[in-house]
Amino acid sequence: MPHQFNENLPIYLQIIRRFEVAVARGELAQGAKLPSVRETAIEMQVNPNTVQRAYQEMERIGFVTTKRGQGSYVTDDPVVLTGLRDRLAQESIERFITEMAALGIHASELAAMLANYAHRAGNGQSE
């Protein structure tokens, strides 16, 4: 199955996001080898050129390096990796704040709400 190409983003950007998340989560660790362009293309049922573009862009972004004839690897630079993680976190935060603002909940209230939530979850309480 085409591993879900729905969300109205260019496919190559979706591929990038996919790898960004995998790397940020540590599923693809520092220095790990990415699947080949061809493999990824088959797995995602996408044209190899599209995957190629995504890989190039990831290299430009900096968290992937390509060694000719060998393949693509997650960077070894821990600064880049934590930077990636921070960027994703930042995006997540902004999305969250935007959503809550749409419901009329100000950023100033969020810290308290989260603390409250964390407390409830931590104690396994339901109410």
Added chain:
Amino acid sequence: MPHQFNENLPIYLQIIRRFEVAVARGELAQGAKLPSVRETAIEMQVNPNTVQRAYQEMERIGFVTTKRGQGSYVTDDPVVLTGLRDRLAQESIERFITEMAALGIHASELAAMLANYAHRAGNGQSE
């Protein structure tokens, strides 16, 4: 365009979510008339039965009431409306916490990060 039916949820649930958000945001205020089933069906390019199902479910959920031969309306009960808003907020929070946990950031850190973010935003600073 069929107003975006991507995200892998049944269409009727997407329709419900759409209205839930509109109501929670106040775009559809207390007592406001919803577009007719047929109108919504045309606007979203979807079968009227699908919309019908969504409308019935919304009535069951409680934030929409229906008057035979007249149409469907957002409930007048403010308790239900704030309940709806709270539920959406709760869902948003949980999604956020899950995302952050996937990046290795614990719930306990989030409050501080948000406070930090709010502070920076308040000063118009950018990282």
Added chain:
Amino acid sequence: MPHQFNENLPIYLQIIRRFEVAVARGELAQGAKLPSVRETAIEMQVNPNTVQRAYQEMERIGFVTTKRGQGSYVTDDPVVLTGLRDRLAQESIERFITEMAALGIHASELAAMLANYAHRAGNGQSE
């Protein structure tokens, strides 16, 4: 509309029951004139012969008397009328007891449950 001929009973019996209920409720009072066979046939969209049979049977049962050339009337005999009322009540009770028995509730418990219900209803309480 054919005033509902569904319940898998011969139509003439359904017509009888209809009148029995109307009389027992007092909607058709002692001595009141019934609509003519023809009127009832039209109103219920039924063959006049069917209505005729029902009227004859009601006369046989005793709560309706027919005066040739004038029409049919609810009996004047109060004993018959209370008898009719009692019979319908009896049927209602038996149906009720049968239903409850099917749910495993014995007749001996019913009095208490009803008292309980009447008490709650009388006080307008919800619980």
Added chain:
Amino acid sequence: MPHQFNENLPIYLQIIRRFEVAVARGELAQGAKLPSVRETAIEMQVNPNTVQRAYQEMERIGFVTTKRGQGSYVTDDPVVLTGLRDRLAQESIERFITEMAALGIHASELAAMLANYAHRAGNGQSE
């Protein structure tokens, strides 16, 4: 014969009632497997979608649970089951009281009448 679709209720509600009664009576015991949607549709000579709707509603009500690809089952939760039984009993009582009220018999008299009836039945007497 289409297993009697007379009483002016939507078919899917009649299907629900049918199963509610069967469960409340214990004919379908705790954890028992319901016939598949298609089987029920054939047996009742009704469109499978109509049955599907009934099954989904029963799951929503809570006395049926559904396992994708396997079938639908009566809930294992005894609380839900007794709740169902109580609800049906309650409805039966209300119907009964309404009928009797239409005959001019007050709720306050019913307990005595029932006690009387139970007593007579217990002695094998007939009025």
Added chain:
DNA sequence: GTGGTCTAGACCACT
């Protein structure tokens, strides 16, 4: 095989 969703088009009841 199971349940779940969607469409198309019909008919009804209420206003």
Added chain:
DNA sequence: GTGGTCTAGACCACC
């Protein structure tokens, strides 16, 4: 005009 129900037949996902 409105919502409510039903049918027919299709396709999907899970097991």
